[in-house]
Amino acid sequence: MTAKKWAFEDFTEGMILDLGEKHVTAEEIVAFAAEFDPQPMHLDEEAGKASILGGLSASGWHSCAMLMRMMCDSFLLDSTSQGSPGIDYMRWKKPILAGDTLKGACTVVATRASASRPGLGLVTVRYRLLNQRDETVLEMQNSGMFLRRGAAA
Amino acid sequence: MSALDAFFRIGETVTLGAHTFGAEEIKAFARKYDSQLFHVDEEAAKGTLFGALCASGWHTAATWMKYNLKHREDAGDPPWQGPGPRPEFGPSPGFEKMRWFKPVYAGETVTFTRRAINHRALATRPGWRLLVLISQAFDSKGDKVLEFESSVLVKTG
Numbered sequence: 001m002t003a004k005k006w007a008f009e010d011f012t013e014g015m016i017l018d019l020g021e022k023h024v025t026a027e028e029i030v031a032f033a034a035e036f037d038p039q040p041m042h043l044d045e046e047a048g049k050a051s052i053l054g055g056l057s058a059s060g061w062h063s064c065a066m067l068m069r070m071m072c073d074s075f076l077l078d079s080t081s082q083g084s085p086g087i088d089y090m091r092w093k094k095p096i097l098a099g100d101t102l103k104g105a106c107t108v109v110a111t112r113a114s115a116s117r118p119g120l121g122l123v124t125v126r127y128r129l130l131n132q133r134d135e136t137v138l139e140m141q142n143s144g145m146f147l148r149r150g151a152a153a
Numbered sequence: 154m155s156a157l158d159a160f161f162r163i164g165e166t167v168t169l170g171a172h173t174f175g176a177e178e179i180k181a182f183a184r185k186y187d188s189q190l191f192h193v194d195e196e197a198a199k200g201t202l203f204g205a206l207c208a209s210g211w212h213t214a215a216t217w218m219k220y221n222l223k224h225r226e227d228a229g230d231p232p233w234q235g236p237g238p239r240p241e242f243g244p245s246p247g248f249e250k251m252r253w254f255k256p257v258y259a260g261e262t263v264t265f266t267r268r269a270i271n272h273r274a275l276a277t278r279p280g281w282r283l284l285v286l287i288s289q290a291f292d293s294k295g296d297k298v299l300e301f302e303s304s305v306l307v308k309t310g
Binding site: 041053065085088090092 | 245266306
């Protein structure tokens with residue numbers, strides 16, 4: 001665990017982390033929707049265009065999963081993360097359409113040591129994803145649990 | 154009770170179905186979207202707070218959606234006794250207060266529920282209403298593993 005770049009004490013209030021970029025393809029939108037959210041606007045271009053979403057659009061649950069992938073690749077996999085107790089809010093502000101390129105950043109809004117588990121702390125982070133037109137498509141806030149440097153799970 | 158209240162089954166807890174989360178499916182989802190050690194590797198998971206392979210919280214939540222839709226399909230459309238066209242479910246603006254109370258370990262069977270709380274007209278979208286739901290999931294011991302409050306747009310005009 002000590003080899004990880006990010007431990008609890010490395011997160012400080014106000015810190016901003018880049019989430020990189022993610023291109024969204026029609027194939028992955030349809031594949032996710034076929035398994036978890038098979039509604040016409042997530043499966044078919046024409047049905048998407050006919051809906052208020054305006055095109056083949058990713059399931060909101062797929063957007064959660066895409067954000068999670070971006071979180072993993074930008075810092076979580078190189079951290080002492082021990083999971084999360086939940087999500088304060090998730091706002092699907094605009095549709096994520098096939099062909100969009102997402103980018104984003106997150107801001108650390110609070111950190112606190114766990115009262116019940118020494119060696120563990122909670123980091124509250126706000127996330128925002130934008131599309132290629134700089135429109136905000138998603139906002140989320142949640143807390144993650146991280147071990148202190150050198151602490152054992 | 155209004156026709157819309159009956160259609161949405163306001164106040165009633167609806168059981169959507171049950172799903173067993175196998176180790177391979179947990180790992181397949183996690184490799185794509187949430188490849189933290191405790192979701193992709195049985196051995197490595199032992200050295201984490203979870204202590205064993207468990208499903209990504211996003212996997213549990215997405216599976217709620219799967220059963221939410223499956224239930225609608227299996228049960229058929231709810232009876233519509235109001236005037237005008239049958240309401241149509243649209244997209245969702247999001248959710249809040251999602252809690253993952255307990256890990257869903259490999260092999261666990263989870264039962265999903267949904268309860269419609271209320272609905273209101275949307276000033277910004279004439280003909281559409283916003284329906285608020287509280288959804289939950291329980292493991293085989295009956296312990297709550299997931300809860301969240303979501304909303305969904307419904308075309309009623």
